[in-house]
Amino acid sequence: MIPDAALGLPGGVDPGSHVRRALAGRRTRAGEPAYMALRWAGAGLFGALVIALLVSIAGGSGQALVHSGIGFLWSATWNPAAGQYGAGILVVGTLLTTAVAMVIVVPIGLGTAAFLSELAPSWLAAPLSTLIGLLAAVPSIVVGLWGLIVLTPIFANQVEPFLASMPVLGWLFRGEAYGPSILLASVVLAVMTLPTMVALSRTALAAVPVADREAALALGATRWQAVRRAVIPAARSGIQAAVTLAVGRAMGESIAVAMVIGNRPAIPASLTAPGATLGSAIVNQFAEASPGIGTSSVIALGFVLLILTVAVNAGGQALLRRGHGTAVSTAGALR
Amino acid sequence: MSADSRRLPRPSTLVARPDAASAVAAGDPARFRAGAPSTGPAVVDHAAAALAHTRATSAAPPALSLEGVRVSFGDHVAVRGVTLTIPDREVTALIGPSGCGKTTLLRAINRLHDHTGGRVEGSIRLGDLDVYAPSTQPELVRRRIGMVFQRPNPFPAMSIFENVVSGLRFNGVRGRVLLRDAAESALRHAALWDTVKDHLNQPALRLSGGQQQRLCIARALAVEPDVLLMDEPCSALDPIATAKIEDLITRLAADVTIVLVTHNMFQAARVSDQAAIFLLGEDRVGELVETGPTKELFDAPRDPRTRDYVAGRVG
Amino acid sequence: MSAVLAPRRRELIRAAAERSLTRRRLTGRIAQGLCAVAAVAAVAPLVTLLYYTISRGAGALSWGFLVNAPTPPTISGGGISTAIVGSAEIVGLALVLAIPTSLLAALFLFERSGRLAAALRFSADVLTGVPSIIIGISAYTLLVLPLRQFGNLAAAFALAVLMLPIMIRADEEAMRTIALDLWEAGIALGARRGRVARSVVLRGALPDLVTGNLLAIARAVGETAPLLFTLATPLAAMTLLIYTDGTQAFPVAQQTAWGTALVLLGFVLLLSVAAKIAAWRISQRAR
Numbered sequence: 038m039i040p041d042a043a044l045g046l047p048g049g050v051d052p053g054s055h056v057r058r059a060l061a062g063r064r065t066r067a068g069e070p071a072y073m074a075l076r077w078a079g080a081g082l083f084g085a086l087v088i089a090l091l092v093s094i095a096g097g098s099g100q101a102l103v104h105s106g107i108g109f110l111w112s113a114t115w116n117p118a119a120g121q122y123g124a125g126i127l128v129v130g131t132l133l134t135t136a137v138a139m140v141i142v143v144p145i146g147l148g149t150a151a152f153l154s155e156l157a158p159s160w161l162a163a164p165l166s167t168l169i170g171l172l173a174a175v176p177s178i179v180v181g182l183w184g185l186i187v188l189t190p191i192f193a194n195q196v197e198p199f200l201a202s203m204p205v206l207g208w209l210f211r212g213e214a215y216g217p218s219i220l221l222a223s224v225v226l227a228v229m230t231l232p233t234m235v236a237l238s239r240t241a242l243a244a245v246p247v248a249d250r251e252a253a254l255a256l257g258a259t260r261w262q263a264v265r266r267a268v269i270p271a272a273r274s275g276i277q278a279a280v281t282l283a284v285g286r287a288m289g290e291s292i293a294v295a296m297v298i299g300n301r302p303a304i305p306a307s308l309t310a311p312g313a314t315l316g317s318a319i320v321n322q323f324a325e326a327s328p329g330i331g332t333s334s335v336i337a338l339g340f341v342l343l344i345l346t347v348a349v350n351a352g353g354q355a356l357l358r359r360g361h362g363t364a365v366s367t368a369g370a371l372r
Numbered sequence: 373m374s375a376d377s378r379r380l381p382r383p384s385t386l387v388a389r390p391d392a393a394s395a396v397a398a399g400d401p402a403r404f405r406a407g408a409p410s411t412g413p414a415v416v417d418h419a420a421a422a423l424a425h426t427r428a429t430s431a432a433p434p435a436l437s438l439e440g441v442r443v444s445f446g447d448h449v450a451v452r453g454v455t456l457t458i459p460d461r462e463v464t465a466l467i468g469p470s471g472c473g474k475t476t477l478l479r480a481i482n483r484l485h486d487h488t489g490g491r492v493e494g495s496i497r498l499g500d501l502d503v504y505a506p507s508t509q510p511e512l513v514r515r516r517i518g519m520v521f522q523r524p525n526p527f528p529a530m531s532i533f534e535n536v537v538s539g540l541r542f543n544g545v546r547g548r549v550l551l552r553d554a555a556e557s558a559l560r561h562a563a564l565w566d567t568v569k570d571h572l573n574q575p576a577l578r579l580s581g582g583q584q585q586r587l588c589i590a591r592a593l594a595v596e597p598d599v600l601l602m603d604e605p606c607s608a609l610d611p612i613a614t615a616k617i618e619d620l621i622t623r624l625a626a627d628v629t630i631v632l633v634t635h636n637m638f639q640a641a642r643v644s645d646q647a648a649i650f651l652l653g654e655d656r657v658g659e660l661v662e663t664g665p666t667k668e669l670f671d672a673p674r675d676p677r678t679r680d681y682v683a684g685r686v687g
Numbered sequence: 688m689s690a691v692l693a694p695r696r697r698e699l700i701r702a703a704a705e706r707s708l709t710r711r712r713l714t715g716r717i718a719q720g721l722c723a724v725a726a727v728a729a730v731a732p733l734v735t736l737l738y739y740t741i742s743r744g745a746g747a748l749s750w751g752f753l754v755n756a757p758t759p760p761t762i763s764g765g766g767i768s769t770a771i772v773g774s775a776e777i778v779g780l781a782l783v784l785a786i787p788t789s790l791l792a793a794l795f796l797f798e799r800s801g802r803l804a805a806a807l808r809f810s811a812d813v814l815t816g817v818p819s820i821i822i823g824i825s826a827y828t829l830l831v832l833p834l835r836q837f838g839n840l841a842a843a844f845a846l847a848v849l850m851l852p853i854m855i856r857a858d859e860e861a862m863r864t865i866a867l868d869l870w871e872a873g874i875a876l877g878a879r880r881g882r883v884a885r886s887v888v889l890r891g892a893l894p895d896l897v898t899g900n901l902l903a904i905a906r907a908v909g910e911t912a913p914l915l916f917t918l919a920t921p922l923a924a925m926t927l928l929i930y931t932d933g934t935q936a937f938p939v940a941q942q943t944a945w946g947t948a949l950v951l952l953g954f955v956l957l958l959s960v961a962a963k964i965a966a967w968r969i970s971q972r973a974r
Contacts, residue, residue, distance in 0.1 A: 176910070252525045351813060
């Protein structure tokens with residue numbers, strides 16, 4: 038069993054009770070202090086690293102924040118040459134690419150999860166889900182490379198003109214379209230977050246008790262009706278958690294996005310125009326940033342990104358934990 | 373196993389009902405049920421219901437007939453050789469210790485094994501419809517044969533009202549008036565209407581265990597099934613809730629045929645008209661041992677294994 | 688008892704059920720078809736990625752590619768050996784830091800209760816979600832700036848910080864799942880805590896520990912962003928090399944990028960598959 042934690046998922050285990058029981062009234066034996074000191078060293082080192090991480094990011098941004106004030110967060114201009122540093126436009130870019138990526142990932146991910154969990158024959162489900170899981174192992178740089186070299190011309194020459202010609206939604210895709218674009222970045226993000234969405238949704242669906250499915254079938258529902266009306270709603274909080282964690286991953290991805298988004302920190306006229314996100318800006322700007330204010334501003338971008346992703350991830354993990362407790366009902370409230 | 377014990381119940385068996393009438397007339401309701409503890413008003417209700425049965429169901433065709441039914445999973449046979457008739461609008465109990473195939477058989481009746489991988493052989497007929505014929509639509513069969521499960525399983529994401537009408541919605545019934553009507557009727561039948569009528573939009577999980585199970589019964593009743601299969605519906609409930617549901621079962625039998633799986637002999641004695649005993653054969657395969665009117669089965673069992681089981685020596 | 692089931696309602700329901708069946712089944716089939724399409728769409732990226740990486744990278748691949756040092760652009764016969772060796776060095780160094788720390792910290796969480804442990808556990812959970820680029824920035828601020836140089840040390844530090852939370856949580860989960868009872872038994876017998884940890888917990892949970900750590904390593908090997916901030920030259924690691932060469936317009940550079948990508952991908956997939964096989968083997972063994 039690959040521990041959930043290795044996939045970046047929290048375990049829901051209740052810790053500590055065994056410790057209190059076992060160690061009750063126990064005296065420390067000889068030789069133990071050395072071991073306990075080692076343990077403290079390990080935990081302490083980890084704790085120190087966490088703190089160092091936070092301090093370094095916050096500290097590194099200090100200069101920029103002092104210079105630009107709190108308006109840094111939403112100021113819409115990022116123009117280092119002119120000395121203007123504002124994260125606003127980049128936050129918009131991050132949110133936009135993430136949103137479009139989710140539009141792609143959520144239906145496909147949920148549909149795939151439903152297929153694997155409910156509809157596929159058993160001989161197919163396991164190997165297929167392993168295959169999809171392998172996608173998670175592909176390094177982001179390789180996805181970025183593929184996006185840059187393979188997808189860009191395809192998008193510029195075929196996909197984007199096709200989308201622009203669509204009757205209803207075409208207006209989203211009109212305008213300049215020479216390859217690197219918000220759309221392309223969103224597709225790359227979708228590819229990278231799909232395994233997370235599928236795996237977590239599938240877990241959520243599989244956690245729904247068989248009895249719920251059977252109850253629906255026993256009423257005369259078709260298989261799909263049972264899935265759609267009984268299973269998926271029961272897995273709602275787990276699916277929400279999956280989406281949230283996928284959002285967190287998408288927001289934090291920088292290298293692959295940087296390679297395909299075109300690095301233009303301005304409001305895009307359409308989805309096919311180039312843009313920029315927090316992550317891509319950090320990657321693209323870091324090398325050229327002028328020491329002092331420039332570098333500090335780039336670090337400040339990292340700070341904003343850190344806050345965003347931590348908030349979203351904490352929310353997602355809270356949803357996951359809450360999902361573990363849905364079996365507990367407030368029974369008897371209507372007696 | 374004597375062939376006699378599995379004969380079709382002839383009208384004369386049903387006419388045996390007058391026992392109840394004479395028992396009531398003789399002022400001694402306790403004699404009607406073998407070994408059942410007196411539960412006061414409930415017993416009188418049982419007798420009254422039985423009386424109603426006498427008048428209503430004289431020579432009605434059986435609701436379900438099973439012949440040579442065998443259920444197997446791969447190479448492993450779970451239950452075999454079941455030939456059984458379920459009389460219309462009566463409570464038939466499938467009794468026996470756990471693991472003897474009662475639940476497996478029950479699930480074969482409403483084709484739940486289509487989804488579990490079990491193979492069902494033999495014939496099961498609902499009236500004159502062959503349940504397993506290639507031309508039979510399982511969804512339509514399952515509407516006519518409802519099921520209540522061992523642990524109450526209301527749909528957690530739905531309110532009380534939505535739960536009750538979920539079956540109707542699955543079957544394409546629209547019409548808010550019709551839905552509301554059917555919901556009220558079903559909830560009344562399940563003795564739940566007064567409790568929940570002002571809380572229909574509350575989440576179903578707010579109800580207590582016994583109430584949830586009655587909700588599930590209402591949900592099953594709402595689609596107007598001919599038969600209601602109940603798989604140990606009280607095993608997860610406390611005694612008070614159990615008593616309420618047993619009471620419900622005897623009253624429901626006037627309108628719906630009920631097949632009840634239970635491992636509790638006393639429950640079967642309290643509630644059922646006909647009983648079928650399942651035990652493990654020598655090769656660890658479940659089989660039907662004897663069947664007959666409940667009273668006879670407990671008072672005067674024919675098969676020695678039944679005798680042992682009823683006396684508590686086995687199982 | 689009166690017949691409370693109104694016959695008209697009964698008939699309406701029966702009719703509705705029969706009438707709607709065809710439509711319900713059709714909807715179901717379409718929906719199932721769409722879900723199958725979704726599943727195909729979910730597998731397609733991996734297949735495409737593999738196809739392009741292999742087809743374009745294979746051309747660059749040769750024994751010389753792997754073992755030769757890079758040469759200036761105009762001279763042929765160069766390879767990526769420095770990058771391969773560099774990646775291995777950096778990850779190896781990172782493991783030297785990460786493995787003992789994660790094991791000790793995991794033991795700490797496993798053997799203790801209380802608020803401190805809960806706080807550490809929570810920070811580990813949060814840290815797993817921190818984007819790797821931020822860890823890179825942190826390493827830059829903490830090591831590169833003060834020491835005024837880039838280098839493998841800073842890069843290894845960044846990767847270690849990246850791997851630590853994943854390993855700690857995975858290790859603790861493994862210990863809890865497998866060694867909980869054994870640990871209690873050992874303590875109850877009066878054995879020293881260190882002894883119990885070594886002989887019972889670590890030994891018992893070893894397969895799961897290895898599996899969890901393998902996945903963390905596979906992830907670290909493929910990271911680029913932290914290296915961006917800590918390494919001076921792209922020749923020092925495979926991922927950086929892919930980034931630098933891939934973003935150039937020269938076909939030769941892109942060819943090198945694909946070749947390196949193929950090597951990297953092969954290695955990472957190998958690690959992941961090994962981890963999965965190990966996990967599968969473990970679950971096959973009766974516990």
